[in-house]
Amino acid sequence: MNEILDILDKDARTTPEQIAIMLGRSTEDVKAAINKMENDKIILGYKPLVNREKIEDDLVCALIELKVTPSAGEGFDSIASRIYCYEQVRNLYLMSGAYDLAVFVEGRNIKEVALFVSEHLAQMDSILSTSTHFMLKTYKREGVIFENIKGDTRELMV
Amino acid sequence: MDYEKILSPVVTAIPPSGIRKLFNVVNEMEDVVSLGVGEPDFNTPQSIKNAGIRSLELGYTHYTANAGIKELREEITVYLNRKYNLSYDSEDVFVTVGGSEAIDAALRTVVVPGDEVLIPEPSFVCYKPLTALAGGVPVPIVTKEEDNFRLTKQQLESAITPKTKALILPYPNNPTGAVMSKKDLEAIAEVIRGTNIIIISDEIYSELNYTPEGHTSIIEIEGMKERTILINGFSKTFAMTGWRLGYACGPKEIIQPMIKVHQFAIMSSPTTSQYAAVEALRSCDNEVNVMKNEYNMRRRLMLAGLRSMGLSCFEPLGAFYLFPNITKTGFSSDEFCERLLKEERVAVVSGNAFGVSGEGFIRCSYAYSVTNINKALERIGRFVKKYI
Numbered sequence: 264m265n266e267i268l269d270i271l272d273k274d275a276r277t278t279p280e281q282i283a284i285m286l287g288r289s290t291e292d293v294k295a296a297i298n299k300m301e302n303d304k305i306i307l308g309y310k311p312l313v314n315r316e317k318i319e320d321d322l323v324c325a326l327i328e329l330k331v332t333p334s335a336g337e338g339f340d341s342i343a344s345r346i347y348c349y350e351q352v353r354n355l356y357l358m359s360g361a362y363d364l365a366v367f368v369e370g371r372n373i374k375e376v377a378l379f380v381s382e383h384l385a386q387m388d389s390i391l392s393t394s395t396h397f398m399l400k401t402y403k404r405e406g407v408i409f410e411n412i413k414g415d416t417r418e419l420m421v
Numbered sequence: 422m423d424y425e426k427i428l429s430p431v432v433t434a435i436p437p438s439g440i441r442k443l444f445n446v447v448n449e450m451e452d453v454v455s456l457g458v459g460e461p462d463f464n465t466p467q468s469i470k471n472a473g474i475r476s477l478e479l480g481y482t483h484y485t486a487n488a489g490i491k492e493l494r495e496e497i498t499v500y501l502n503r504k505y506n507l508s509y510d511s512e513d514v515f516v517t518v519g520g521s522e523a524i525d526a527a528l529r530t531v532v533v534p535g536d537e538v539l540i541p542e543p544s545f546v547c548y549k550p551l552t553a554l555a556g557g558v559p560v561p562i563v564t565k566e567e568d569n570f571r572l573t574k575q576q577l578e579s580a581i582t583p584k585t586k587a588l589i590l591p592y593p594n595n596p597t598g599a600v601m602s603k604k605d606l607e608a609i610a611e612v613i614r615g616t617n618i619i620i621i622s623d624e625i626y627s628e629l630n631y632t633p634e635g636h637t638s639i640i641e642i643e644g645m646k647e648r649t650i651l652i653n654g655f656s657k658t659f660a661m662t663g664w665r666l667g668y669a670c671g672p673k674e675i676i677q678p679m680i681k682v683h684q685f686a687i688m689s690s691p692t693t694s695q696y697a698a699v700e701a702l703r704s705c706d707n708e709v710n711v712m713k714n715e716y717n718m719r720r721r722l723m724l725a726g727l728r729s730m731g732l733s734c735f736e737p738l739g740a741f742y743l744f745p746n747i748t749k750t751g752f753s754s755d756e757f758c759e760r761l762l763k764e765e766r767v768a769v770v771s772g773n774a775f776g777v778s779g780e781g782f783i784r785c786s787y788a789y790s791v792t793n794i795n796k797a798l799e800r801i802g803r804f805v806k807k808y809i
Contacts, residue, residue: 270718274792281795285719285721286721417462419458
């Protein structure tokens, strides 16, 4: 990653002015670089990293492993595009190994996720099998540890 | 029992740390943003931790040789050669419990009661008490903001007396962040050459030097190696403060007697830490660079932030501290720290904790996340605006 992305990756709220100071570059320079990355779709968005377990309307998440038949000419891209258009699908990856697509689905409860799988995914022609795993607890996401978050444990001032 | 009568007057005369007092208050408050801590916020790199754990699994849980395991001492000589082009034999090195023990052992080995030890100030809090405990007389040399807190030739010359035994060279400096360039060190060497003065060079922050040319050790200057006790360690460079490991290098004629002091007071440095340190020296250049770049970014951010408030602050090029001048606010350093804590819940350290010459300054550590630094700057800015 480049230096600007490194900084934004740690805290996306860091302003171009602050980044410029940190890197010893001009603000205009940093603004232009960020702008370019946004235009080039390198930076696709800025979001808070939320520990959902601490909010009331916690959603159920599942990883669904899909085995699919790739379509002639388009490989997995065609089926992938039919899957990712659902808003319930939060993440979708093409995988190597025992299955082809890893679909991360969110719903209000287990039933809603199960229905999504049986009514939408399982019925697509090229899908050979599905295997659904519900996520029980988040330990770490995006490089951030979610449990036992200790404050600063340094005790000595000098 | 009359305890006052049984205590050593040398120990009684050591003033309690002013930092500790404030720290106790900080602990009892909520939502305090601290810039007070003087150690890395990074955790020890994983490969170093693994090496420590592996040594425990292998049963390396005994004392080591007094001087430290040979593997580590050899690795230290390789490292010093690779980094600073210094050539030491592993017999010229011994492993201590942090840099502090090395400073203590150095002073106790060379100081004869009544000897004067020159201590540039502001500087780390241990030099004065350790000199006094060794029977020496600490002689502060006040370094100035206008000299970028460097020790100058003139200052050194006028501080030397027939009783001068040693000069402590604390660069890169805690708390000012000052560094000494090769040219600055050459000027010092000119004064020292031809005297019998021992240099105790505390280079614990050597890897945290943000100048393009990097750190220069006094050892590199002609004629200095024969009279210098070089002190360094793992705490700052490798984020290993809790492992308590440092080392001293120097002429055999000094190091061997120093090992006697170490042997009877300490026996040997922590075994687990020594095995972990071998890994640190061998394979953590990349991790060290990442940490250094991060510190450098925070340094620039905090410097710009403090200056934009109207505080004057010299640009420190080493360690992880800024030392802004707060006299414009009309407060003493202690008042500034107490009020800042009370009014805005930001903890910084009073400059006078590092010697009388630190009065008028505060020490702000940037061993904190950017988020923490920004929060602190916002609060300090609000505070300063009220008073200047």
